Amino acid sequence: MHPVSLLLGLIFVKMKYFRSYPWGLQLFLFLVMVFTMLSCAGVIITSVFTKMTGFTLLQLEGVGPNSPQALINTGIWMQGLTSIFIFTLPALLFAYLSTPRPGAYLGFRAPGKTIQFALVIFIMLGATPILMTLEGLISHINFGPKIKAEQEASDNIYNAFLNMPTFASFIKVFCIMAIIPAIGEELFFRGVLMRFAKQRSRNMVFPILFTAAVFSYSHSNIYGYLSIFIAGILLAVIYNLTGSIWCSILAHLSFNGMQVILSYMGNHNAVVKTFMASSSVPIYLVLCGAVVFGISFYLLLKNKTPLPANWSDNFTIEELSQNEV
8 A cells, every 4th residue: 555545544534643652653653744744745836836936946946136026926935835844743633643642742841930931942042052063164175066066046035035134024934944943843853753763772872873873864964064963952952851842843943033033134134134144153152152061051950840751752641541442
């Protein structure tokens, strides 16, 4: 049977929740769901989205800072649509089909302490100049002409999207490039994927490192691979220390949002624009960031309310004791 047909059959028949199936089958169903949503996104973009906008897929893939604004806008919307289909929808649908408590499955619970909201923001803001410096240093490594060309093409698209001439365009880009990825990627990587990894691990080391590696790889950024990997570790640690996916979403949003905000400010301020165009971060910003990060992370450790030991179990202790499996 074709995996898509199998998935649709399970969805419509829904004899029992996915949590009742073995770990391997659950993972297979999740991957099939991701593949299905990715295929749907491809169909919508190539056969519907392009016809509605009048731009070809080749034009959208070749977006750059000098492209017409209409083409750039279309590329931004395509970016948001793709993110929703690849990350947000599979995570939400899988959680809904897996358990009668999809919100709890994904980690939608209030943080143990309100101060954690502020601390995770400062952790990511403090880490940002450090991670930017790391990416800048790696960009000086020669990975060959092919990698360099691919990176330049990716940078052109990114820079085009961050060319926000008006406040309305800033709001649009902030929603698509900061809010949507923060929600979707956290639900996907920390809400679902890290849960799968934890079910095959005695501690949190492997789940954190594994999801960070996949998270970094999914961004297709050679120069930024290590910095994104470290950011993925921080986001996973934040989720673990707070026990709330809201905190990792907020941290992710802070990291992405700061880049969008600085880019918008750079479009209207020469000093900020020069800073954003530079491949190096001033040492004083790196040092200040390290101090902010260190203090904030220390305070988070002092105020941690970590995920319970059985957070990744498919059934609660009460359900197991009542023989409801």
